Amino acid sequence: MKPFPQQEFPQRLWIRLQRVERALADLTFVLLLLALVIGSGWLIARHDRYWDWTSSGSNSLTAESLAILDRLDAPLRITVFSPEDTPLGEAIERLLAPYRQNLPEMQVDYLDPQLFPERARDADVTLIGQxxxxxxxxxxxxxxxxxxxxxxxxxxxxxTRSPWVAVIEGHGERSIQGGGTTDLGRLGQELRDQGFLARPLDLATIQEVPHNTRLLVLSMPQIQLFPGEIESLLRYLDRGGNLLWLMDPGPMHGLDPLAAQLGLSILPGVIVDAAAAKMGVETPAVAVISDYPTDPLTEGLSAPALLPGSLGFETRIAPGWDLATYLSTGSQSWNETGRLEGKIVRDEVVGEQAGPLAVVLALTRNLPDSDRQQRVLVVGDSDFLSNAQIGSHGNRELGLRFFRWLSGEEPPLALPPPPQAAEALELSSTQRMLIGVGVLLLLPGLFVTSGFAIRWYRWRGR
Structure with a gap:
């Protein structure tokens, strides 16, 4: 039997020690990696900081929502009528997560309406997910x-208080609760979201405008008003009530005394505006308000408003009233008195005046024996607030500003804008080629090269 070489023992022992050392190093790396992952998960579940890296901030509350939450001085409680461990419950939880982050004291409970039917009925819940x-x-x-x-x-x-808005109906006026294209149903929902209580009012059944009415909305009737109804409107104005009068071309149907009391001078015809064509509007009979005056009524407004088929006004008003401000069209507009067909040209002979022309009049007067100011807004068009037009350009913002100004109190907080579809990611052909080459060739080649390099380094270490 050949004896074991004495000089080879230390070298083999050294190789074995190196292997054990590498094994221990690998084990230590795995344990540290697991500890890092577990620790990170623990910290994430109990984090107090939040970053939203999406381009549109879709995982964070908007500035309008944050301003609303800042006004809360007591805990808010939310009850979700859906099991928490369902896809619907998880989606609602993701929606409420930003509210939790900004309201740590907010309490959120999940209830299955099928297991707690009495609680659901008490909350007027009819659908899972409310x-x-x-x-x-x-x-x-x-x-x-x-x-x-x-x-x-x-x-x-x-x-704590909601301004009461009465909307005259009963004679073919636009309905504040209607769903037709010419109705004001969407405006009514916007007002409700802003904290107003908008309700229809028929002066044929209720002979007097209620005294708790903060402001009265009047659109053009389609049939003649009774004398008693006109007198009710005049009495409301005499006692200092605020009024929003949405006019339209056509007969007054008995509202002439109201126009006379305000001293309105209505221009003949309808407003045509060449600026509308630049905004993609095909019909010329659209008044464009784009240059807002410096006034509390329009402070912060920038988006143009479009008033289809609007009347124009002289800026003369009745004695006793002050013209606080007015909104007008641009220099490319005039009041067209002829037919809106073919090529339309302004004719000075028949009284067509070149713009700017007033289409909104803001009237005020100080009430005797009171420190309150009465406010009246006369608008040459009501279509811009209809269901079909309120979402166009700056119509919604301008219309809501009218109600804020007429309410006479601190303006309600702005609401988050309506949700919009996420923008699609668009890549050029060069970008798509680079991504394809990188994913299919460069990254696999990098991994293979790294593997061979590590293998070669370990082989040399032996």
Whole structure:
């Protein structure tokens, strides 16, 4: 038997020690990696900081929602009528997560309406996924769940008083609750979201405008008003009520005394504006308001408003009233008195005046024996607030500003904009080629090269 070489023993022992050392190093690396992953998960579950790296900030609350939450001085409670471990419950939880981050004291409960039918009936819940918001003894159940609807409900619950808006109906006027293209149903929903209580009022059944009415909305009737109804409107104006009069071309149907009391001078015809064509509007009979005056009524407004088929006004008003400001069209407009066909040219002979022309008059007067100021807005068009037009350009913002100015109180908080579809990622052909080459060739080649390099380094170490 050949004896074991004495000099080879230390070398083999050294090789074995190196292998053990590498094994221990690999084991230590795996344990540290696991500790890092577990620790990171633990910290993420208990984080107090949040970053939203999406381009549109879709995982964060908008500035409007944050301003609404800043007004809360008591805990908010939300009850979700859906099991928490369902896809719907998880989606609602993701929606409420930004609210939790900004309201640490907010309480969120999940209830299965099938297991708690009495609680669901008490909250007026008819669909799985509805939520109930409770704040300082006031409550509201939402049928639509989204940031805009939730923030609007929180704003309403935080308001202790809601301005009462009466909308004249009963003679073919535009309905504040109607769903037709010419109705004002969408405006009514916007007003509700802003904290107003907008209700229809028929002067044929209620002979007097209620004294708790903050402002009265009047659109053009389609049939003649009774003398008693005209007198009710005049009495409302005499006692200092605020009025929004949405006019349209056509007969007054008995509203002439109201126009005379305000001293309105209406230009003949309808406003045509060449600026509308630059905004993609095909018909010329659209008044464009784009240059807003420096006034509290229009402070912060920038988006142009489009008033289809609008009347124009002289800026002369009745004695006793002050013209606080007015909104006008641009220099490319005039009041067209002829037919809106073919090529339209202004004719000075028949009284067609070149713009700017006033299409909105803001009237004020100080009331005797009172420190309150009466406010009246006369608008040459009501189509711009209809269901078909309120979402066009700056119509919604301008219309809501009218109500804020007429209400005479602190303006309600702005609401988050309606949700929009996420923008699609568009890549050029060069970018697509680089991504394809990188994923299919460069990255695999890098991994293979790294593997051979590591293998060669370890082989040399032996």
């Amino acid at each position: 939520i109930l918001l409770e704040y300082q003894g006031r409550r509201e159940t939402l049928k639509e769940v989204g940031e805009r609807s939730i923030s609007a409900a929180i704003a309403r619950l935080a308001e």
